[in-house]
Amino acid sequence: MAITRMLAQATVTDLEQAVSWYTRLFGREPDARPMDGLVEWHLAATFGVQVWAEPDRAGRGTIVLDEADLGTRAAELDRAGIEHDGPEQATSSRILRLADPDGNRIVFTG
Template identity: 35%
Template sequence: MALDLFAGIPVSDFAAALKWYERLLGDPPTFFPHDAEAVWELAEHRYLYIEHLPERAGHAMHTIFLDDFDARTAQISERGLEPATSETYSNGVRKATYRDPDGNEIGFGGAPV
């Protein structure tokens, strides 16, 4: 079965969110379906998108699990963003959670070292 995933994030200020997510993800969007939506392809058939929906902004919670956790979080830091929280679970899994200007949470998780 083919599977595509589109994980949406409602934002109140599209221009500001676009800049913030470009810094977080390290690239411009893959495409713009329309003037108030930007889409990044994170991996084949796996997309993260922001959309101008002020009445719903601030409630998204997504976690992206990576095999290059240390490298990715270091690159994000180099672009001027720091996690709001960093955790290590009892099984050794690590998670760094970033909050956009609306409070939406984007976490990056990584396996134990």
């Protein structure tokens, strides 16, 4: 068996609120709505992010995304009105942490 695609998932309480927030995060509307309660952003040919409405499990996820330029990403987040504390030094790299409206962590690393 060969795994050829990966989708990270954030579980949320209010799908339309989350779609608005993730649309600002990624700078574009979702690429797919494969079923009720699920939206997807295809970030490359073989990976992406799903946002799934399941209130009982909402807010407990973490998505880590590699980013070439954290300073540029921070500026884009500022323009999109997404709160963050800016890039910070971690043990082996720099990271930029933020949270969606349900508290799911999004961590850009670079």
